[in-house]
Amino acid sequence: MLTKWVFTERQASLIEKAERIKETAYAHAEEADENASFPDEVMDKIKEEQYPSLPLIQNLGGENITLYEFLLMQEKIAEGDGSVALSIGWHMGVMMELRDERPWQEERLDRLMKEVAGEQKVLNRIASEPATGSPTRGGMPETTARREENSYILTGRKTFASLADHLDYYLVSSYVEDIDTIGWFLIPKQTAGVSVEKTWDTLGMRGTESDDLLMKDVTLPVDALVETKSSKPPVPKGWLLHIPACYLGIAVGARNEAVEFAKNFQPNSLDTPISEVPHIQDKIGTMEWKLLQAHSFLYDTARKWDEYPERRNEWAEELGAVKLAVTNAAQEVVDLAMRITGGRGLSRRQPFEKYYRDVRAGLHNPPMDDAVISMLARNV
Known part of the structure; x- marks a missing residue:
């Protein structure tokens, strides 16, 4: 999906960094899933790429990444393994929050940020x-x-x-x-x-x-x-969009694998691969328009967040709506991928059943669907 977009030189460089993490994550995804643990090799790669320090300002050794850039990288990593993207996304988001809101005493905050920059330390x-x-x-x-x-x-x-x-x-x-x-x-x-x-x-x-x-x-x-705890009204947290970005990446990964499967699977009852069968093409097309909608909503919201910081207090509802829309679209895309692969998609030797299990978790990350819908209704 992202290969169709036009990126700045900086964005392309950041995506390349995420691509290298994605490859390592993908190589260890089966091991991580089997053991219910985060592989050491993946964390080593994350720190080697100096990913934990990217949210920091340049003077402290970071890249001062924007929300838009953050989501591009998180989605890319999630194509390899959603677990890696979601878990490191919490650290990245917290660092962006600390950078932007400065809720600690400056001396203590600067000390932590210097450790993150110098030693790539990770927190949650x-x-x-x-x-x-x-x-x-x-x-x-x-x-x-x-x-x-x-x-x-x-x-x-x-x-x-x-x-x-x-x-x-x-x-x-x-x-x-x-x-x-x-x-x-x-x-x-x-x-x-x-x-x-x-x-x-x-x-x-x-x-x-x-x-x-x-x-x-x-x-x-x-x-x-x-x-x-502050007595002030809570500030909307744009960095929480790393959650829908993660599940969108899982959906893109499932779409890519499903298309490859369809192009290469040809039962002896057909003269062509199943990618030529009308109902399979219908499912692929449906996946595509759902992904196009989800990408548009997610990244348009991130762009506004970056370009109009003075208006961020207005967008709590939109942030929640993005999470609801994108995670539910991701569920639908992965389900369609499973329908394309049929019974073979249930095999542990195929990646689809893991996509199916992983994408379900998006419904249980905050904010929950019912809370978002209730908030939207009250505001209307």
């Missing part, structure tokens, strides 16, 4: 919990932070901790008792009392390594509390 916000479900639903964390003189003591369990064993830092939400609010603590991976429990055993997106993060009486300095 870890917020979900067994009792609260998705943090977007507004549940109060059961993880607690108790103040003791010049320290905080954290105890709790987090779920869906993507890249759990490969993160250098955990950015963990907690109820902070002494100030009676939700706060975020930056915790180095090797901190005493922090451990990962291998709980990730899902149908799809198995390679995200989204295991449980356990904290038992973790002692942290006071300055580890880097953020507290």
